[in-house]
Amino acid sequence: MSPRARIIVIAGAAACLAAGGTVALAVITSNGKGGKESKPVPLAGAPPLALDLGVRTDPEARALRRADRLLKKNRAAARRIFARYDSPAARIGAAVASWPDDSMAKIEQLSREHPDDSLVLLHLGYANLWVGDSREATAAWRRAATAEPDTFSAQRADDALHPGFPPGEPLFVPSFEPPARLAGLSPPRQLELLARDASKPNARAKLLYGLALQRLGRRLSARREYDEAARLALNDPETQVAAALGHFAKSNPSAAFSRLGPLARRYPRAATVRFHLGLMLLWMARAQPGALAEGRRQLRLAEKEQPGSPLAREAKRLLAGLEGV
Secondary structure, eight states: OOHHHHOSSSOGGGGGHHHHHHHHHHHHHOOSOSSSOOOOOOOSSOOOOOOOOTTOOSHHHHHHHHHHHHTTTOHHHHHHHHTTOOSHHHHHHHHHHTOSTTHHHHHHHHHHHOTTOHHHHHHHHHHHHHTTOHHHHHHHHHHHHHHSTTSHHHHHHHHHHOTTSOSSOOOOOOSSOOOGGGTTOOHHHHHHHHHHHHTSSOHHHHHHHHHHHHHTTOHHHHHHHHHHHHHHOTTOHHHHHHHHHTTOOTTOTHHHHHHHHHHHHHSTTOHHHHHHHHHHHHHTTTTSTTHHHHHHHHHHHHHHHSTTSHHHHHHHHHHHHTTTO
16 A cells, blocks of 8 residues: 555645755755646656545455555556556556557547546646647646546646645644554544544544644535634634645635735734745745745744644654755
């Protein structure tokens, strides 16, 4: 099982471990290309494969994850595994493993059979980009981003449409630990338990369930949980920060900043406000001059305001990941 599927709700501060490296890498390497139109030039190698298996543990999901891991070292073996199944995910995997052959035609056919499937449309975009047609790639990604907006595939399409941003989105990092009873549970059981807890009027439970949903790419569902938590605890800076962060969108970052900015004035000593403001500013590092420096400053303030806390530790990790940037 992939690390993304295994780790849903471990320690709260671990939520952004990957994000620290992701932000640093994107700040260094992002070149503003990708979704923009350019001269048709086929790309070397094969398009990426971005399976959206969530927390599935059924035999097909396990097989597809294994095939995905094999792609880089044994494409023929990966292709044989993908060929055992007829789902859109498996057929996409087989096409990527067979690239170029007749892969483009197969993905186009799949998109005609599943015109509103974000996973299919995402890979139609990748395939078009790899054959040098950035215009068609962008069109496919736009469809993928709106067809099933509450999916990991839609989020990946949004990444492709906004190459000047780090991939994914800023994750909420709670200042508290998840329930001990989650330890040792499988990802599906973790998610089931979190959903059950969040069905009650408990703000912290909704924050944790929202975080799990956010990590799985279900941004709209996560936003609903964060908004409900904020309504339940109007004077808690943590719930208000989560609700603000849940409205982050690469197409309109101001939707989140307009909510988070006033919280910095309302709660000037709250580490959660400083931390998440800094995190969002890192996402803006290439698009907004001065955002990187201000993001660093906010993370240092978060570390200072609540030393030794999960947020302080995460701020330290993020700052370390940005050294030399």
